[in-house]
Amino acid sequence: xxxxxxxxxxxxxxxxxxxxxxxxxxxxxxxxxxxxxxxxxxxxxxxxxxxxxxxxxxxxxxxxxxxxxxxxxxxxxxxxxxxxxxxxxxxxxxxxxxxxxxxxxxxxxxxx
Amino acid sequence: xxxxxxxxxxxxxxxxxxxxxxxxxxxxxxxxxxxxxxxxxxxxxxxxxxxxxxxxxxxxxxxxxxxxxxxxxxxxxxxxxxxxxxxxxxxxxxxxxxxxxxxxxxxxxxxxxxxxxxxxxxxxxxxxxxxxxxxxxxxxxxxxxxxxxxxxxxxxxxxxx
Numbered sequence: 246x247x248x249x250x251x252x253x254x255x256x257x258x259x260x261x262x263x264x265x266x267x268x269x270x271x272x273x274x275x276x277x278x279x280x281x282x283x284x285x286x287x288x289x290x291x292x293x294x295x296x297x298x299x300x301x302x303x304x305x306x307x308x309x310x311x312x313x314x315x316x317x318x319x320x321x322x323x324x325x326x327x328x329x330x331x332x333x334x335x336x337x338x339x340x341x342x343x344x345x346x347x348x349x350x351x352x353x354x355x356x357x
Numbered sequence: 358x359x360x361x362x363x364x365x366x367x368x369x370x371x372x373x374x375x376x377x378x379x380x381x382x383x384x385x386x387x388x389x390x391x392x393x394x395x396x397x398x399x400x401x402x403x404x405x406x407x408x409x410x411x412x413x414x415x416x417x418x419x420x421x422x423x424x425x426x427x428x429x430x431x432x433x434x435x436x437x438x439x440x441x442x443x444x445x446x447x448x449x450x451x452x453x454x455x456x457x458x459x460x461x462x463x464x465x466x467x468x469x470x471x472x473x474x475x476x477x478x479x480x481x482x483x484x485x486x487x488x489x490x491x492x493x494x495x496x497x498x499x500x501x502x503x504x505x506x507x508x509x510x511x512x513x514x515x516x517x518x
Contacts, residue, residue: 282462341414
């Protein structure tokens with residue numbers, strides 16, 4: 246019994262999850278804008294209604310929220326995935342994270 | 358430009374310019390499996406799976422070379438302990454406020470308000486920039502599904518990036 250959020254309508258239409266709530270925001274904002282808790286709450290409440298209101302398999306509910314401008318769409322159409330070389334080492338957000346994670350791994354040894 | 362961005366076209370064009378073969382997007386033509394919700398959301402236990410590469414401080418971060426691992430993040434975690442590791446989206450806002458890709462704090466609030474019954478003990482996260490859909494289907498998805506089922510959730514919210 247699943248509900249998917251989405252900010253990429255064409256990709257969602259191809260994959261066809263059972264129910265979707267689509268938010269037309271730039272990638273990286275699937276559930277809202279930073280530090281706007283009331284907006285985030287409203288987005289979630291309207292999305293979660295999809296659990297009961299979307300009764301045709303593959304339905305997509307378009308959430309009624311707009312990013313303040315459409316400029317980001319021009320950039321989104323131009324940016325590309327350049328498939329640069331990727332490495333299989335963990336990419337920590339901060340150096341502290343790496344130290345903590347490595348300490349945890351060392352501490353539990355073979356029992357991780 | 359009021360229409361949603363067409364990501365598939367954009368990526369197809371870019372790959373063509375770079376001389377790559379077109380990316381094989383997952384395309385399902387069958388009707389999706391579908392179950393009706395048998396009780397109100399206010400009585401449901403909710404699970405969540407997010408693909409924005411979220412991890413908690415202390416956990417190993419994701420790598421970017423078809424990482425098919427996932428993390429279990431306790432739903433008691435502090436928002437300030439959440440981190441992101443992903444290459445295919447601008448993480449600036451997710452790092453200012455992880456709720457934009459991992460809405461745990463809002464879901465806790467909705468439980469307090471009685472909108473949602475309860476949350477699973479753990480939410481699950483992975484780094485969605487995995488080029489091999491076969492590895493996702495064969496390795497990652499079944500393990501996450503198993504973990505979700507073990508959490509005994511009634512409903513699951515999927516949050517892609």
